[in-house]
Amino acid sequence: MYFQRVFLYAIRLGVMPMLVLTCIVLSAIINHAHTASDACKQIVVGGAAGWEPISYLGSNGHAQGISIDILRRYTQENSISLKVHLEVPWNRSIQMLEAGEIDVMAGAYYTAERAMTFIYSLPYASDDVMVFQHVDRQFSVHSIDSLIGHSGARPQGGSYGDFIDRFASDRLDMIYSPTGNRIFDILMNGRVDYVLLGRYDGMANVAIDGIDQQVIAIEPPLAVNEVQFMFSRSSPCLRHIARINDLITELNDSGQLSEWVAFHLPKSNSN
Numbered sequence: 001m002y003f004q005r006v007f008l009y010a011i012r013l014g015v016m017p018m019l020v021l022t023c024i025v026l027s028a029i030i031n032h033a034h035t036a037s038d039a040c041k042q043i044v045v046g047g048a049a050g051w052e053p054i055s056y057l058g059s060n061g062h063a064q065g066i067s068i069d070i071l072r073r074y075t076q077e078n079s080i081s082l083k084v085h086l087e088v089p090w091n092r093s094i095q096m097l098e099a100g101e102i103d104v105m106a107g108a109y110y111t112a113e114r115a116m117t118f119i120y121s122l123p124y125a126s127d128d129v130m131v132f133q134h135v136d137r138q139f140s141v142h143s144i145d146s147l148i149g150h151s152g153a154r155p156q157g158g159s160y161g162d163f164i165d166r167f168a169s170d171r172l173d174m175i176y177s178p179t180g181n182r183i184f185d186i187l188m189n190g191r192v193d194y195v196l197l198g199r200y201d202g203m204a205n206v207a208i209d210g211i212d213q214q215v216i217a218i219e220p221p222l223a224v225n226e227v228q229f230m231f232s233r234s235s236p237c238l239r240h241i242a243r244i245n246d247l248i249t250e251l252n253d254s255g256q257l258s259e260w261v262a263f264h265l266p267k268s269n270s271n
Contacts, residue, residue, distance in 0.1 A: 039236035042081035045071060046093030047106030049086040050181045052204035053264030054107040054125060054227055057086055066125060066260040067106035067229065074247050078240070091157040100234025108230040111159050119238065121229035122245040124257060128199040128221030129160045132206070134187055134214060141194075141218045150193040153177050153186055160196065161225050168196070184209055194218075198225070200265070207266040 047055040047067065055065035063084040075082040085093070085102065096102045098117060109127075110120060131141050131152075140146060144167055156176040159165055168174050175192060177183045184205055187195050195202070199217060206212050231241060251257045 040080060040240060042083055043071060043075055043104060043237050043240075044102040045082065045084045045086075045104055045106050046088055046096060046102045047084075047086050048090060048201075050204060050208075051107060051198070051201050052266045053200060053261045054127075055086055056204070056264075063106075065106065065264050066257065067227075069260050070124060070244070070248065070251065071104075071106065071229075073251075074240070074244055077247075078243075080237075080240075089157075090155075094157070097230070097232045100232050103232055103235040103237050105230040107227050109159050109161055109225040110228060111162050111165070113162075114159070114230065117233070119231040119233060119241065121231070121241055122248045123226035123228045124248045124252070125227040125261060127201070127225055127227055129164060129223040129225060130197060130199045130202055130217040130221050132184070132187065132195040132197060132202050132215055132217050133193070134190075135216055136214075137190070137193060138216075138218075139193065141222075144222050147172055147194065147196075149173075151175070151191075152194045152196055153183055153192045154196040155183060155201075160198070161223055164196075164223055181205060181208075184211060184215060187215065196222075204266045 045063075045068075047065075049055070049057045051065070053066050055063065055067045058064045063086050068084060071082055074080075084106070086106070088096070093102065093105060097105055105118075107125075108114070108120075114120075131147065133139070139150065144164065148171055151173045153175040154160070154168070154177065156178045160168075174196075175186065177186070183195055183197070186192050188211065197205070199221065202217060206215050229241075229244065231238060248257075251260075
């Protein structure tokens with residue numbers, strides 16, 4: 001009825017063409033807003049299956065980790081369904097994220113290339129990029145230049161930030177292992193001199209493999225990378241990013257994030 005009265009008034013004033021255009025645009029905006037508000041019924045998540053404390057599959061096969069805790073808290077408070085697929089390999093998950101088949105990766109480092117394709121949340125954790133060595137075959141590491149002339153390994157498909165990725169590609173003798181959860185096997189058998197991993201990822205693998213007496217992380221870290229959610233630009237849930245950022249800030253200020261990190265760090269299996 002409102003638009004009918006406006007149209008009749010416009011006809012009398014002779015401003016019909018401009019008003020029609022205005023009303024069409026306004027109607028489209030209103031309809032888009034309604035569609036956006038109703039579109040995000042479920043957040044579909046991909047991510048690493050063995051990146052304690054960020055995201056991992058527990059002994060019961062259920063998704064766990066600080067990233068899952070944050071998303072679970074948010075979806076429960078906002079009556080949104082949460083579906084997690086950590087069983088999907090990382091590279092495939094990235095492809096699905098770009099295609100809009102999943103909404104968000106449960107933890108990723110920032111790179112300029114990724115930022116051109118995806119949208120990042122605020123950081124909710126940080127992870128040191130570490131050089132792991134066998135205790136019987138140590139060499140000094142003062143910077144990434146110290147790795148030149150030594151053979152190393154790192155997981156295939158992941159990123160440690162723009163600088164390390166470029167340096168490793170251009171200057172280092174590096175094996176890209178497709179099996180990140182068994183990457184220390186080639187350090188233990190002497191095939192490589194070091195393994196390049198995030199501190200959390202490396203600690204988890206060392207603890208699970210029970211090799212904390214044989215493998216050590218060399219200080220200081222090569223870099224410190226922030227861990228963030230990485231959203232598909234095709235996701236119907238993009239409007240929730242700002243409120244997820246608010247929740248991250250709230251959880252950080254209350255100390256809850258630190259408590260979750262401590263809870264999800266693995267215990268050693270060497271004893």
